[in-house]
Amino acid sequence: MTRLDRVLNFIRGIAQIIFAVLIFLDPDDGLVLVIYIIGIDMILRAFSNLTYYFTMARSMVGGRFALYRGIIYLDFGVFTVLTVDALTFYLILYIAVLSFITGAIAVMRAGEAKRAGSPQWRSLIAYGSVNLILVVLVLIGGLVLKRPFLAIDVYACTLIYSSILRIRSSFKESAIIYIK
Amino acid sequence: MNADFHYYATYCVAIIAGYSHEESQDIAYGSQFTDCCSRTYLEKIGGPVSAATTQLSLEMMEARGDIPTLNDITRIWASFHFLPGDLYAKRKWCTKRYLNRYRLICKPNGKLLTDTVELARGKGPQAAGIAMHIMADTWAHQNFAGIPSLVVNNTNYYFYEIVGEGEEAFERPVRFNHNPATKDDLEKGNYTNTVFQGIERSVMNLGHGRCGHLPDYSFARYRYMPAWANYKEIIKDNPSDYLHAFAQMVYALKCLRSENDRFETDTYDMEAIEPWKDRIWEILTRRQLDASKDWKDLGEELSGCKIEAFDRDKYYKEYMDAGGDDQDDTYLGKYILAALAQKSMVTNRIFSSGNLLAGFSIDYEKVGLKGIRDYYRLARKRGEGR
Numbered sequence: 135m136t137r138l139d140r141v142l143n144f145i146r147g148i149a150q151i152i153f154a155v156l157i158f159l160d161p162d163d164g165l166v167l168v169i170y171i172i173g174i175d176m177i178l179r180a181f182s183n184l185t186y187y188f189t190m191a192r193s194m195v196g197g198r199f200a201l202y203r204g205i206i207y208l209d210f211g212v213f214t215v216l217t218v219d220a221l222t223f224y225l226i227l228y229i230a231v232l233s234f235i236t237g238a239i240a241v242m243r244a245g246e247a248k249r250a251g252s253p254q255w256r257s258l259i260a261y262g263s264v265n266l267i268l269v270v271l272v273l274i275g276g277l278v279l280k281r282p283f284l285a286i287d288v289y290a291c292t293l294i295y296s297s298i299l300r301i302r303s304s305f306k307e308s309a310i311i312y313i314k
Numbered sequence: 315m316n317a318d319f320h321y322y323a324t325y326c327v328a329i330i331a332g333y334s335h336e337e338s339q340d341i342a343y344g345s346q347f348t349d350c351c352s353r354t355y356l357e358k359i360g361g362p363v364s365a366a367t368t369q370l371s372l373e374m375m376e377a378r379g380d381i382p383t384l385n386d387i388t389r390i391w392a393s394f395h396f397l398p399g400d401l402y403a404k405r406k407w408c409t410k411r412y413l414n415r416y417r418l419i420c421k422p423n424g425k426l427l428t429d430t431v432e433l434a435r436g437k438g439p440q441a442a443g444i445a446m447h448i449m450a451d452t453w454a455h456q457n458f459a460g461i462p463s464l465v466v467n468n469t470n471y472y473f474y475e476i477v478g479e480g481e482e483a484f485e486r487p488v489r490f491n492h493n494p495a496t497k498d499d500l501e502k503g504n505y506t507n508t509v510f511q512g513i514e515r516s517v518m519n520l521g522h523g524r525c526g527h528l529p530d531y532s533f534a535r536y537r538y539m540p541a542w543a544n545y546k547e548i549i550k551d552n553p554s555d556y557l558h559a560f561a562q563m564v565y566a567l568k569c570l571r572s573e574n575d576r577f578e579t580d581t582y583d584m585e586a587i588e589p590w591k592d593r594i595w596e597i598l599t600r601r602q603l604d605a606s607k608d609w610k611d612l613g614e615e616l617s618g619c620k621i622e623a624f625d626r627d628k629y630y631k632e633y634m635d636a637g638g639d640d641q642d643d644t645y646l647g648k649y650i651l652a653a654l655a656q657k658s659m660v661t662n663r664i665f666s667s668g669n670l671l672a673g674f675s676i677d678y679e680k681v682g683l684k685g686i687r688d689y690y691r692l693a694r695k696r697g698e699g700r
Binding site: 135136190239242246253300310 | 354370372376412464468469539541544662
């Protein structure tokens with residue numbers, strides 16, 4: 135990573151933590167804030183995809199998908215930002231699906247690590263299980279008990295975890311020695 | 315390429331190049347182990363994880379999309395399975411971001427291949443095995459890059475297999491499915507590939523995943539449009555490519571035995587393989603998922619000795635029983651050092667070409683011990699050599 139990448143990574147990590155704490159402290163506004171963030175994120179992705187299409191993918195086999203994806207992201211992003219109130223249900227599903235994918239991959243990885251004899255399988259299975267339990271809690275809390283705030287808390291925890299990894303990677307040695 | 319070529323065919327190559335049965339087995343083991351030495355395996359033996367020469371599928375699925383992770387993936391796949399053909403390749407009307415990916419496309423006979431073979435000189439069968447694996451893959455995996463990149467590695471529905479030879483040859487469209495549990499069906503022409511992922515840096519777009527295992531089958535002939543070729547078609551003739559790989563490997567192993575012969579690209583020892591050329595061609599063109607038995611039979615005929623089946627843990631006990639620094643003198647210890655040296659060299663060449671996709675390389679002579687600690691072993695080993 136270049137020095138600039140490290141600084142930007144660090145700033146993004148700190149911003150994520152601040153954002154997570156804010157939505158912890160005020161879940162009502164936090165819910166709205168999360169939906170706004172997801173909407174804005176989609177709009178940014180749309181522009182990123184369109185840039186990608188015009189700078190790299192235009193002459194590539196299957197490159198037009200990047201253009202279509204950019205347009206669809208833009209559409210969804212604008213829709214999300216304009217209809218915040220109606221999207222609580224989808225937000226709960228979104229968070230549950232994200233946690234489920236993370237948990238399922240970790241559990242499968244644990245199986246693979248165990249078969250290969252790596253001691254890392256215990257931490258992987260613990261991480262995967264926690265994620266899968268969170269999925270159940272988010273779905274029960276959001277869809278059965280009608281309490282979407284649990285999903286917000288889970289989202290905030292995920293953000294804090296990811297920001298810690300991000301900050302750690304900013305300080306990690308990544309260069310490789312070359313000996314002639 | 316699969317174990318049939320990386321292990322059994324490599325054994326045949328070593329025997330033809332004049333190595334003993336034991337040496338040939340060690341070289342073949344080193345070659346095939348390059349497809350087994352994952353981070354998970356290194357954690358199991360308590361080795362340095364930076365020496366990983368491959369990734370398990372779930373290790374890749376778990377990978378984050380951040381810069382250090384992408385650098386790590388690129389270092390592994392570009393160093394050992396998709397050696398870049400020309401790090402200074404030119405292309406008009408493209409951005410630097412695109413050009414950096416384009417320059418990592420694997421091709422045979424690149425300058426990095428010379429560096430790879432010369433790096434293995436005098437470092438034993440482990441380093442020779444790694445070099446043979448890389449060399450063989452430059453033929454099989456050409457036109458794909460060891461980096462997750464849609465704009466380089468993507469393919470589409472325009473994909474035809476050429477079945478048979480001469481007047482009996484015919485073409486049929488290749489049908490791909492995305493279920494990794496499905497076996498490739500050679501009769502019907504159904505193959506497994508990775509699912510289309512429109513995200514540029516998705517691991518689904520790593521290497522030849524988008525065209526499945528076709529590059530790994532010696533019999534396969536096919537034509538398709540690579541993503542990077544501006545809608546131009548490529549015809550891939552694996553039997554011919556594999557034969558060239560075989561002859562080049564014989565030449566390279568002979569060079570490694572000799573003190574004076576420096577390895578040169580585009581040189582093939584066709585003369586040495588002439589007595590067995592028809593037999594080799596027959597194995598290469600036979601339509602089968604695994605040619606191990608054919609290569610094993612040929613190898614045993616060549617040496618008159620029985621070839622052991624590949625056992626990933628063959629040297630596990632030796633490594634675990636050796637304590638501390640003595641581990642560096644075991645088979646696996648030397649393999650790990652050779653893998654670290656190869657990765658360090660390729661990263662340096664990519665970095666020196668102004669391309670940051672494999673991360674930063676720092677010169678030990680200028681800055682001393684810095685960077686990822688796993689590589690300090692190389693410096694320590696060099697100190698011993700003085």
